[in-house]
């Protein structure tokens with residue numbers, strides 16, 4: 199397996215927001231290429247520890263190889279199952295949690311996973327290739343109306359109905375199998391625009407299908423409810439999201455003052471310098487919160 203090509207977004211902002219101290223126990227809920235994990239390991243020092251989770255077995259395998267010898271434990275798990283992952287490691291509470299949701303550059307570059315439009319691999323799009331339904335099966339199975347709703351809601355794609363109708367027409371002749379198949383169908387379905395858009399015409403459709411296949415919003419919603427139950431007093435959570443629906447979930451969760459004290463009035467975003475260095479950071483939004491102090495009931 200090649201070394202990671204993923205560049206961690208908002209590294210300095212994450213560290214400042216989490217205020218990690220030596221000796222702490224920190225969860226990186228989205229190991230990916232391990233960029234943030236390395237920063238967290240350096241911050242906790244030899245007396246602390248990092249628990250790294252990822253749904254993708256390939257990310258866990260790479261992390262275990264590259265970070266061997268550091269104070270880190272790995273679990274291939276959904277971050278919404280953080281309590282179960284901690285139980286399995288015999289850990290009660292943790293001081294900090296980071297979630298950097300979505301897709302890594304390593305997954306995008308792996309032709310067998312189907313995340314990139316020009317891949318001839320199967321249109322899979324699952325973070326965990328053993329869990330749930332691959333995207334090719336979904337696009338060949340769902341009613342066009344349901345497909346259109348998914349593409350509209352999760353992709354914010356204004357041509358969702360045209361795209362769904364074209365998918366339905368094409369699959370009647372032959373099922374859609376590869377990412378390249380789907381990218382071609384989408385490109386043919388959307389009207390030509392002038393000037394041509396900056397992104398590939400299938401970008402929003404792929405994003406929508408990925409979110410649906412992995413039930414990404416559901417995982418995040420559940421994680422936001424469950425993480426506070428395993429944070430130590432004063433514990434902090436930072437979430438980096440790349441989609442407005444995800445950012446809305448985080449914003450709304452952090453509004454609950456019985457649980458959280460928000461540390462970011464508005465989300466932190468990458469500077470123009472970071473965007474120039476790492477274009478993926480363009481749409482990243484970082485929010486953080488500290489566990490609210492329990493209110494003491496008066497006698």
Ligand SMILES: C[S@@+](CC[C@H](N)C(=O)[O-])C[C@H]1O[C@@H](n2cnc3c(N)ncnc32)[C@H](O)[C@@H]1O
Nearest residue numbers: 206228230231232233234252253276277298417
């Ligand atoms: C943006 S990348 C993380 C990059 C990482 N912070 C770094 O610096 O390299 C997102 C990672 O989160 C994983 N992931 C996405 N949703 C997840 C979930 N619900 N539970 C656990 N891992 C998830 C993906 O498999 C992917 O490896």
